[in-house]
Every structure is written in structure tokens, then in C-alpha cells.
Amino acid sequence: MRQQAEGDDYDGLTFEVIEHARVADKTIAQKGVYLIPNSFTLLSLLAGFYSITQSALGDGHFYHACLAIFVSALLDGLDGRAARMLNAQSPFGEQMDSLADCIAFGLAPALLIYHYALQPLGRIGIACAFVFAACAAMRLARFNVQIGVVDKKYFIGVASPLAAILVTSFVMVHMSWQAELPRSSHGFAIVAAVWVVISGLLMVSNLKYHSFKQFDKKRVPFVVLILLVFALGIVLYDIPAGILAISVIYALSGIVTAIFNKFR
Numbered sequence: 370m371r372q373q374a375e376g377d378d379y380d381g382l383t384f385e386v387i388e389h390a391r392v393a394d395k396t397i398a399q400k401g402v403y404l405i406p407n408s409f410t411l412l413s414l415l416a417g418f419y420s421i422t423q424s425a426l427g428d429g430h431f432y433h434a435c436l437a438i439f440v441s442a443l444l445d446g447l448d449g450r451a452a453r454m455l456n457a458q459s460p461f462g463e464q465m466d467s468l469a470d471c472i473a474f475g476l477a478p479a480l481l482i483y484h485y486a487l488q489p490l491g492r493i494g495i496a497c498a499f500v501f502a503a504c505a506a507m508r509l510a511r512f513n514v515q516i517g518v519v520d521k522k523y524f525i526g527v528a529s530p531l532a533a534i535l536v537t538s539f540v541m542v543h544m545s546w547q548a549e550l551p552r553s554s555h556g557f558a559i560v561a562a563v564w565v566v567i568s569g570l571l572m573v574s575n576l577k578y579h580s581f582k583q584f585d586k587k588r589v590p591f592v593v594l595i596l597l598v599f600a601l602g603i604v605l606y607d608i609p610a611g612i613l614a615i616s617v618i619y620a621l622s623g624i625v626t627a628i629f630n631k632f633r
Contacts, residue, residue, distance in 0.1 A: 409448035416441035417473025424481045441473040442530040467509045474533035475505025486561035497562040504569035524578045527571040541609035576623035
């Protein structure tokens, strides 16, 4: 009778998520999902999907596609914060977040850079865009299996939102420099291909990057606040270029740290 009762949860006539958790050495079934963090995840997914539709429309819509990826990155940060603040973390939320990230920070940036710059390269352009999307999927899969194993203070490889921002800010910066380097030129297409492949490979590398998750309740030297003011000033002067510069510095920090540790 007990097996039959448990099987009734999967009668095919309802829409329900059932998770099994260990509580006091017992396995209990928990129904339902947490609304607030999963709502942020769905909004992040929506922004990524909107970016894909705008990239497909071509000229005149790339700026909207870029903005949508930035919005998705912001929402992606909020869902994790909300889950920790509300103690609303769950395996369903973790898996849904990764699947949404794969679309918003893997597929959306890959299609953006392909439609914007890589089409003149033909099949090579398709291959380079696919490398980025595939690396994002592999990076997220590796992240899932390493939950609870690696130090939370570090990311292993560039996080997928940052890799997406590297590609997106690259496109936005070029929008201001099209007169000097036309978008239709093979020279720019080659530069974009190299850029997107490197961004993808950084995601699946074993370089360590600070996650800054430990700074929520931790005091830092006052000079850090002053440096933050300068960084904000740079970003406000030219937002896309400032974001690109900060992202590149962060991406290079893992390489510099690895080289320093190797020689030390």
C-alpha cells in the first residue's frame, strides 16, 4: 500500500515537482518549488531567449540583444542571492539555474557573435560559435558535479555569465568603432572568432577565479572602496568599454595567478 501511495504522486494527471531529501536519517518527499528564486531564474531565461530572437533579426536589433544578456546576468545573480537569503535552495533550483544559464550565457552569446561578426567566415564561423556554446554547456555540467567539492571562494574556469559578458561587451564596443573596422570585413570576423573561442576555452580551463561569495559579510580594507569608485568612474565614462576592460582584467587575473603560483 505504501508503494502504491508513493506512486500516486506520478499519476500523470498533475503538474508537480517531488524532491527526496534526507532529514534526521530519513528520506522524505517534498512537493513544490520555491517561488522567488525560480522566478528570477525564469526571468533570466526569458531575457536570454529574447536576446536570441533579437540576434536573429539582424541589423538594428543587436543592441537589444546585448542588453538582454546583461539583464539576464543581473537576474542570474539575484536568484542565487534570493535562494541563500530565504534559505530556499533546492536540487531542482540548481538544475533549472544551470539549464537557464546554458541558454542565456551559452547559446545567446554564441548566436549574437555569429550573426554580428562570424557569418563572413562561413562554416568556420559556425564552428567558432559552437565552440563557445559547447564550452558553456560543459562548464555548467562540471560545475554541477563539483557542487560541495570545490572551495566556494573560487570558480574553476571563468563563470559562464562573465564569458557571456566578454562576448557581449566586445560586440557593444565594436558598435562604436565600425567606421575604423567595418563589421563586414574578414579582418574583424577573424578577430571575433579568436575572441569567442578564447572566451569559451577560459570557461573549461582549470584556472581559479575569485567568486566574491565570501564578501557578503566580510570587512575589506577602505582602499578597496576607493578602487571601486575609480572602477565605477571608468565604467560610467564609457559603459561598454568599461565593462569590457574590467571583464578582461578579471579574466587575466586567473592566468596571472596561475603563472605566479607555478613559478613560486
